[in-house]
Amino acid sequence: MRKHQEDSKPTVVECNGKLAAMGDALYAIGGKWKLRVILALSEGNMRFNDLQRSISGISARVLSNELKELEMNGFVKRIVYTDPTVIIEYELTDYSDTLDPVLSSLINWGEMHRAKIRSDARAEAGVTARAVLQ
Known part of the structure; x- marks a missing residue:
């Protein structure tokens, strides 16, 4: 990580400690589906099939594995009536609230990055169009 100060x-x-901490974080919430499951459950408790329907493209097997890992890491609680x-319903634990600043930061960065990529693509398209006209 680059430092911006002197x-x-x-x-x-210290670097190894930070790398280990980053690895732990990525293990706990990394991958394509974990944060999507957490965001879906932020709407309220859900049964398995309702949760699967709310997350477009996730298979039952993958959702089952993600829920087990999220439960193991203390983010999700399985309730059996x-x-x-x-x-069986799934709900977020109080511990999952610790992810709020992470989620906000990722969403803000994702919006900024998407705008940058679109801007770069438009600029590139403009350069290409001008080159063809010359």
Whole structure:
């Protein structure tokens, strides 16, 4: 990571610690689906099939694995109701609220990045069009 200030250079131990922390974070919430599952559950408790329908493109097997990993990492809680029939719901834990600043930052960065890519593509298209006309 580049430093923007004239601070002292981080030590190898500090860098390794930060890399380990980043690895832990990516393990817990990385991948294509985990944050989407968390965002879907932020709308409220859901049963498995409702959750699968709300996340376009996720298979039942993948959703099942993601829910198990999210539960193992303390973000999701599985609730089993047994009266009169068995109903299973998934809900976010209080611990999942710690992801709010991460999600906000990712959304803001994603919006900025999408605008940049579109702007770059328009600029490139303009250069290409001008080159063809000359």
